[in-house]
Amino acid sequence: MSDDRIFISTDEPPAESAALVDDFTPSLITQANHHLCPGCGEPIAIRAAVEAIEELELAERTIAVFGIGCYTAFAHNLDVEVVQALHGRAPSVATGVKRMLPEGFVMTIQGDGDMVNEGLQEVLHAAARGENITCLLLNNGVFGETGGQMTTTTTLGQRTKTSIEGRDPHQHGHPILLSDLAATMDGAAYVARCAVNNAGNVARTKRYITRAYESQMAGAGFSLVEILTMCPTGWFVDTLEGPDYLQDTLAPVHNIGELRTP
Amino acid sequence: MSPSTPRNTVTVRGTVVIDVEACKGCDLCIDACPPRVLEMTTREANAKGYRYPRLLAGCTGCQACAQICPDFVFQVYKYDTPLELPLDDEGGQ
Amino acid sequence: MSDRALLEGSEAMARAAVAAGCRFFTGYPMTPFTELLEHMAALLPQVDGVCMNAESELEAVGMAWGAATTGHLAATGSTGQGLSLMQESLSEITNARLPLVVFNMARGQGDYFQATRGGGHGDYRHIVLAPMDVPEAVELTRLAFDLAGQWRTPVMVLGDYFLAHTYQAVSVPSIDGAAPKVPDWALNGSTGGSGAAKIISPLGSGTEGEEGFDLGAHFADCAAHIQALEAGVEPLVDVGFCDDAELVVAAYGSVGKFVRYACLQLRDSGHRVGYIRPITLWPFPSQAVQDAAAGSAKVAVYEQNMGQMIDDVRLATLGAVPVEFIGGPSWDHSGFGIGPDINVPDISERILEAMP
Numbered sequence: 001m002s003d004d005r006i007f008i009s010t011d012e013p014p015a016e017s018a019a020l021v022d023d024f025t026p027s028l029i030t031q032a033n034h035h036l037c038p039g040c041g042e043p044i045a046i047r048a049a050v051e052a053i054e055e056l057e058l059a060e061r062t063i064a065v066f067g068i069g070c071y072t073a074f075a076h077n078l079d080v081e082v083v084q085a086l087h088g089r090a091p092s093v094a095t096g097v098k099r100m101l102p103e104g105f106v107m108t109i110q111g112d113g114d115m116v117n118e119g120l121q122e123v124l125h126a127a128a129r130g131e132n133i134t135c136l137l138l139n140n141g142v143f144g145e146t147g148g149q150m151t152t153t154t155t156l157g158q159r160t161k162t163s164i165e166g167r168d169p170h171q172h173g174h175p176i177l178l179s180d181l182a183a184t185m186d187g188a189a190y191v192a193r194c195a196v197n198n199a200g201n202v203a204r205t206k207r208y209i210t211r212a213y214e215s216q217m218a219g220a221g222f223s224l225v226e227i228l229t230m231c232p233t234g235w236f237v238d239t240l241e242g243p244d245y246l247q248d249t250l251a252p253v254h255n256i257g258e259l260r261t262p
Numbered sequence: 263m264s265p266s267t268p269r270n271t272v273t274v275r276g277t278v279v280i281d282v283e284a285c286k287g288c289d290l291c292i293d294a295c296p297p298r299v300l301e302m303t304t305r306e307a308n309a310k311g312y313r314y315p316r317l318l319a320g321c322t323g324c325q326a327c328a329q330i331c332p333d334f335v336f337q338v339y340k341y342d343t344p345l346e347l348p349l350d351d352e353g354g355q
Numbered sequence: 356m357s358d359r360a361l362l363e364g365s366e367a368m369a370r371a372a373v374a375a376g377c378r379f380f381t382g383y384p385m386t387p388f389t390e391l392l393e394h395m396a397a398l399l400p401q402v403d404g405v406c407m408n409a410e411s412e413l414e415a416v417g418m419a420w421g422a423a424t425t426g427h428l429a430a431t432g433s434t435g436q437g438l439s440l441m442q443e444s445l446s447e448i449t450n451a452r453l454p455l456v457v458f459n460m461a462r463g464q465g466d467y468f469q470a471t472r473g474g475g476h477g478d479y480r481h482i483v484l485a486p487m488d489v490p491e492a493v494e495l496t497r498l499a500f501d502l503a504g505q506w507r508t509p510v511m512v513l514g515d516y517f518l519a520h521t522y523q524a525v526s527v528p529s530i531d532g533a534a535p536k537v538p539d540w541a542l543n544g545s546t547g548g549s550g551a552a553k554i555i556s557p558l559g560s561g562t563e564g565e566e567g568f569d570l571g572a573h574f575a576d577c578a579a580h581i582q583a584l585e586a587g588v589e590p591l592v593d594v595g596f597c598d599d600a601e602l603v604v605a606a607y608g609s610v611g612k613f614v615r616y617a618c619l620q621l622r623d624s625g626h627r628v629g630y631i632r633p634i635t636l637w638p639f640p641s642q643a644v645q646d647a648a649a650g651s652a653k654v655a656v657y658e659q660n661m662g663q664m665i666d667d668v669r670l671a672t673l674g675a676v677p678v679e680f681i682g683g684p685s686w687d688h689s690g691f692g693i694g695p696d697i698n699v700p701d702i703s704e705r706i707l708e709a710m711p
Contacts, residue, residue, distance in 0.1 A: 004351040008317045010280040014339050022328040022338035024281060028548065030562060032334055038286035038312070043332040059548035065421065076554060076562050080547040083424050084556030085417065086447055092414040096421025096429070097542070099405045100379055104544050122417065125410040199294045199326035206329075232288075239288035 026050050028059060028079045035073060037144075039239025041229025041246075042071045042111075044196040045138050048206040048227075049109065053080060056213055058105040065094040065106070067114030070144045074109070088119025091126035094133045102132075105216065112139040112153040116178045120152070123182065123224070130187025130221035134212045137178060137224065140231035141250050148234030152176040155253040159236070175253055179226040183259035189220035191260040195228035195251060197243035208258065220262045228254060270349040276323020279337035280315060287312030291327040291336070300327060319347040359526040364489045364518040367525050368458070369394030371493040372430060374528040375500035376535040377456065378404040379422035379429040381415045387519040387691060388434045388460040395430075402530055412440040416457075420444060423453040424555045426541025427534065428500050432458030432512075435466040439474060445509055446475025447557040450577050454503035456496075457511045460519045463685045463692025464610060467663035470513050471637045478574070480581050481509040482588055483636040487612040489523035495634070497528070504535065506584055513636065516691045517609035590635035590643070596622050597647040600629030602710050605644065605668050606657040606682075607633050610697060614657050617702040628706060633664070641671035648676045652711040657702060658682040659692055681705040 013020075025032040028050035036043055053062050059080055066075040068087040075084050085093040090108035098106040108115075115123050115137050123135055142160050143149040150160040150167060153175050157166040167175075183191040192208040195201040205227050212223035228250045230242030237245050285308060291300050292315065299320040303313045314335075315327075323340035362370070369391055372380070380395040382388060392408065399406040405422070409415035415431050422429035433441065438459050448455055459466055470483045482502055486492035492514060499510040537543075546552045554560050559576065561568030593611075596618065597603050606614035611632040618630040631647040633640050644667075648654045654676055656665040662680040669678050682705075687694025695701075 005318055006348055006350055008277060008319060008321075008347070010278055010317050013279055013337070014277050014341070016345065017342045018276065018323075018339035019342065020337065021276075021323060021340050022325045022336060024284075024328075024337050025334040029334070030550075032281075033284055034333075036332065038332070039288035039290060040332050043334070044330055047329070047334070054548075059544075060546075061544040062547050063424075063542055063544050075556060076558075076568055079550060079552045081542045081544050081552050082554040082556070083421065083542065084451070084554070084558060085420070086444055086557075089413065089417040089420075089444065092409075092417025093421035093424075095407075095414075096379065096381075096418035096423070097425060098421075099407065099418070100422045100425040100427050100429075101543055121411060122414055125414060129410075196330065199296070199324075199330055202326075202329045230290075239290065240293070242288075243290065243293065 026054070028054055029077060030079050031077045034077060036070050037233040039230055039232040039242045040070065041140065041196045041231065042138050044202060045205060045227040045229055046071060046074050046109070048202060048209055049136055050078065052206060052209045052213055056210065058213065061103065061105045063097050063101070063104050063106050065090040065097065065108045067108065067110035067119065069111035069114050071109055071111060071138055088114055089122055090114070091119065091122040091133065091135055095126060095131050098131060098133050105213070107134040107136060109136050110138070112137065112141060113143045113151045116152045116176050124185065127182045127185035127188045127222045127224065132216055132219055132221055134216045134223045137226040138229050139226050139254060140229045140234065142231055142234040144231045144234045148236065153178065153254065155249055158249055177254060179224060179259050182224050185222070188222045188224065188260055189262045190215040190223040192258040193226040193254060193256050195246060195256055197230055197246040215262055226254065271346045272320045272349055274319055274321055274345045274347045276321045276338060276340045278317055278321060278327060281335040282314045283308050284333050284335045285312055285314040286333050287314060288332060290330050290332065291315050294326045294330040296324060296326060297322055319349055358529065359524060361522055361524045362489065362527065363390060363520060363522050364492055365390035366394045367489050367493050367527055368496050369398055370527040370530055371496035372456070372500065373398045373402060373404065373530040374532060375497040376428045377430050377500060378402065378427045378534050379419065381407040381409045381418045381431050382433060383409050383412045383415050383437060385434050385437050387516040388432055388437065388458065390519055391432060391458055391460060398530060412437040416441040416444040419455055420448055420453065423455050424542045426537035428454065428504065430456040430458065432460065435459060435461050435469060438466065438469060442474035443476065445481070446473060446477055446479045448509055449479040449481055450557040451555055452507045453555065454507050455509040456499045456503050457509055458514065459511055460514045462516060462690060464608060464659040466513070467636070467658065467660060470511055478578060480585070480637055481511060482584070483511045483513055485513045485608045485634060485636050486518060487609055487632065489518065489521060490525045492518055493525055493527055502588065508584060513608065515609055516693045585638045588635070588638050590638045590640035592634055592640040592643040593632040594643060594647050595630050597629035597631065598650060599627055600651045601627045602706065603629045603631055603647050603651045603654045604657060604706055605631050605654060605664065607636060607664060610657065610659050613697055613699055614702055617699045617706055620699065621703060621706060626710065639667045639671065644668055644671035648672050651676060653709065654678045655681045655706060655709040657705065659685045679709055681709050
């Protein structure tokens with residue numbers, strides 16, 4: 001069957017008068033190409049995070065404290081001021097920054113290995129202390145940067161390079177639901193969980209991040225947004241299967257929604 | 263098939279520019295596109311060897327592709343007045 | 356104008372720190388560091404500073420790291436055990452080129468290697484200052500903040516239980532002075548959106564270019580900075596009676612004060628003994644040790660540990676003269692290293708035994 005469908009040229013902006021509504025790389029990301037894997041959800045989450053900074057006109061007050069994981073590639077690739085912290089320690093570093101710059105907008109960007117493994121005490125203490133910072137948790141349920149090992153958020157039955165037959169509670173224990181934990185802290189003002197596996201969820205992620213930022217700017221206390229992200233490489237699935245794998249493997253355990261609001 | 267049958271057309275509210283060389287062929291935009299007017303190439307590949315998306319008629323300029331693309335390869339436009347574009351070369355099967 | 360007062364060492368050091376411009380302090384209570392934290396908690400609010408009782412030493416050094424990136428003078432501390440938890444961060448803070456003062460109010464002198472070699476990972480060193488008493492601690496605390504700011508590096512003040520809890524009349528500069536101006540490299544968010552936003556990272560400030568950024572170049576730059584530090588910081592040392600000494604005794608810290616006094620007494624009774632007390636433990640005063648040992652027949656090292664600074668004394672003399680260890684771990688039942696062995700008669704006896 002010959003394909004006679006007409007493909008529209010996408011090399012040049014349209015001749016007809018039109019409004020530009022999206023322009024490749026967000027302005028607060030300096031370098032367009034990065035070396036994260038095809039189908040990775042982290043750049044999508046970071047895009048939402050920096051777009052919200054821009055829309056709330058916070059760029060000139062922002063200090064982003066990075067944890068260590070694949071997303072660290074963006075630490076040297078953002079047009080906002082950045083502090084690179086040690087694995088797990090970002091919420092403490094952010095605390096020091098915020099205490100000395102109360103008018104600054106201080107956030108952390110961390111992964112599940114960084115925040116829920118290495119730095120669990122840091123984030124929970126910051127939440128309990130009601131530190132007026134916003135923590136973003138990019139949760140893909142594996143250590144992505146080191147090639148797909150189990151983390152504390154890996155779900156039961158999920159296969160990783162250190163839970164080869166699937167996470168087994170007797171041998172590997174149970175996943176930690178970080179947002180649910182943080183939501184029990186009275187110092188927490190806003191806690192929500194979302195995902196970037198489809199356009200609707202990406203829009204929801206942007207909304208939740210914006211509300212978290214607004215909560216910080218209102219001085220309401222600790223805010224956290226957990227964003228489920230795809231990691232096809234670390235999940236050993238095709239990039240096209242990433243979104244469904246997230247929906248079937250992570251989302252049923254790490255439930256999406258707002259868990260605590262001011 | 264008589265010449266007078268009307269050609270298959272569709273209302274097009276927007277379009278995209280695709281930075282083909284930046285694409286890593288991950289396919290996420292294909293399923294994310296509500297009107298499903300993006301389709302990965304089968305034979306053509308960019309300099310890095312990745313297949314990339316091509317646009318069919320029917321884009322609404324909704325930005326779903328741009329928002330989900332991990333490599334920021336999309337520029338999205340919304341036409342001031344929607345266009346009527348043919349879907350294919352003949353009067354449709 | 357400084358006020359003269361009878362102060363506990365911890366308080367004198369806290370006042371000196373605030374007078375030097377320290378505006379952020381954090382720590383986790385642990386003997387004998389606790390009182391320094393308490394005094395800072397009382398003083399800092401008076402100058403609109405911040406003092407935090409961190410939930411752990413790991414978080415304390417993290418908070419101090421964050422505060423330092425804003426260009427305000429920050430400090431933290433603990434005793435040896437707590438310092439062990441901070442080592443990872445201290446090595447990375449060094450590579451991130453951040454000023455930070457770290458107080459180790461140690462138990463005994465077993466932390467010499469941790470302090471001078473660094474218990475963290477990778478190639479890094481940082482300045483270590485070891486006061487012998489409260490007045491010197493006040494001076495060295497101010498110096499520590501000056502050096503940290505000047506060289507943008509961590510500086511450790513290595514004290515101990517004696518120093519923390521001994522009351523001594525001392526003149527301490529007033530804490531009313533303004534804090535020093537925030538340096539240009541500091542972060543405050545303002546370069547966001549400028550196309551060249553600042554970054555402070557242990558991996559350097561290179562930006563993600565076409566080919567990524569070059570860590571090799573950054574680590575070479577860090578190495579050059581440490582070499583410049585070692586060459587540029589004039590080590591402080593206290594030397595006495597070495598010109599005609601048969602035996603030179605080396606010791607540091609509060610213990611060094613007792614050893615110095617023993618040497619003074621032995622001198623009075625006609626023994627040709629001299630002393631050398633390194634005050635800057637890194638960069639180590641190797642030249643001064645070499646010079647002090649030059650005329651003597653032997654060097655004895657007294658430390659309240661199994662012998663750690665003795666390595667640096669040996670490196671400084673390179674076999675030119677025999678070096679004998681006459682110290683030992685503290686006999687103190689409390690484990691705080693202030694025990695019965697820190698007394699002049701016992702020290703004098705060991706020195707006499709070591710006389711060539």
